Amino acid sequence: MKDTLIFEESREGRRGFTLPAAGISGGAKEDFLPKAYRRSTPAALPELSEVEVVRHFTGLSMKNYGIDLGFYPLGSCTMKYNPKVNEDVVLLPGFAELHPLQTAETAQGTLELLHGLITDLCGITGMRWGTLQPFAGAHGEFTAMKLFRAYFDHRKDDHRKKILIPDSAHGTNPASAHLAGFQVVELPSDPEGYVDLEALEEHLDDTLAGIMLTNPNTLGRFEKDIRLIARKIHQAGGLLYYDGANMNAILGHARPGDMGFDAVHLNIHKTFSTPHGGGGPGSGPVLVGESLEPYLPVPDIRRDGDTFRWASEHRPRSIGRVSGFYGNIAVLLRAVCYLRMMGSEGLKAAGTLAVLNANYLKRHLTSLFDSPDKSLCKHEFVLSAKTWKEKHGITALDIAKALLDRGIHPPTIYFPLTVPEALMIEPTETESRETLDSFVDTLKDILTTAKKDPEALHRAPEKMPVSRIDEVRAAKTPILRWRKER
């Protein structure tokens, strides 16, 4: 398969389409568009025939790998299958042809669905109200941190600057807190991977703003002392933020609101079955409890009898807009469809099966690797290839690359940072037992090769368009754009 850019395939004068003659007669070019707005040289568009363009993009699409092609056990980023009915619904003309500047009266159906979505997400998380504006998970985190800030500012408690974040947290947590003007303090985990309660005690003073937690945490373990943690934080005057990255594990079984959290963000693209990663834009709604509700972003969606409208007047203490319009509506509508198709029993079953699948894999893989713990996990678990590295020189990276050659997307590696040679595996609820068994067999096959012929694994991947990337050069001197040879 060719690896050329479409610009490199361009040949001067080649055409796939010939524009018809202009239908407007008379007048010089200057009459239509003032000179200041016209190009002095033609745009450097690639020149190709239609079949060349089709082959180019079909070729690119064949290099792509996604959940529609095979198993994708990427830990920390739930990559569940997105039912195709979501796409059918969102392509209905009434949704697809909406314009963001349309009046509320002409978009009543959409507003009703979005209003219902906030209501449903509040029911799922045990929160009071929220906003669908944030465009992604980290944007949701940032929004929630701005709400914390506004809460403390309003109470004239603005010396509260300290946000606690466990050492196993997602890297976006400290970034979001920092951007919202807080000081981040890393909280160590105890030997079992839970929040270290003794270390927590040390920070319970009047500079504490709150804590950011993922539950279950990144090791796939449920913070069993969460209510105690919540009580301690609240007693010290702080707030609790729930990072919804791992919500899939507890869907329909437990609610952050009942655990004592004050704000939650959800990754619609993880938990509620909308395109994820390179496959599409994300969405990170934020739901809050009573204490933070007055600060929610505007506009809000309000219901007056049978009509729905944008409303800001009831939120004088709002942090303002966090999105130019109202978030990624087409993504949110897919989630509405998913929720309606699943129902509350279906969602609960999804949570149950996600945990069952993870434990099935963990049980079969624990003996092959070093495992930080042997207990039951939630939706994901972490293995360590430490012994393989010491005995055979095979790292988590080598195993990940070997999986590529065997038609499986590798799990997350080297995260969380607290586990050496980490492999973080999340199968999700949509995989069958046969798929899980085949993944176990594939890993066994790779480990047999690791003993017999470790060099073969260092060469992997051999069947991909490119093999090992020079990560150092890519980070230090990246080539970010194509330049025409002069």
Add this chain to the structure above:
Amino acid sequence: MKIEKDLKYTVSHEWVRLEGKIAYIGITDHAQESLGDIVFVELPRLGDKMNKGDEACTVESVKAASAIYSPLTGSVVEVNDDLEGSPELINQKPYAAYIFALEAEDQAELKDLLDAEAYEKLVAEEAE
């Protein structure tokens, strides 16, 4: 993994080499090995004052960005400019590639640093 006998160490995997009142600071062989290929070092500024335990600068590898903590209280009197263009020097010669040097203010703090033997024990314990 190499541990130099005559250096001092911290629990956060920095090494300290004392030359009179000037303390040269870098990261250990074990630290560079765990971080992987280092692609960027954000150096502190000359004259920066820091307390023991403060975040002094950041080292970024292909895997993660990690904070380097100041092992002592003092002000920055030297930074290793070579690392700006060649951060890989830390991977190649971790004990030669110092990151910055401090003029130590409080000699008593030196007692809190680990010697080579204690540091070796710490790394072994962490590996378990």
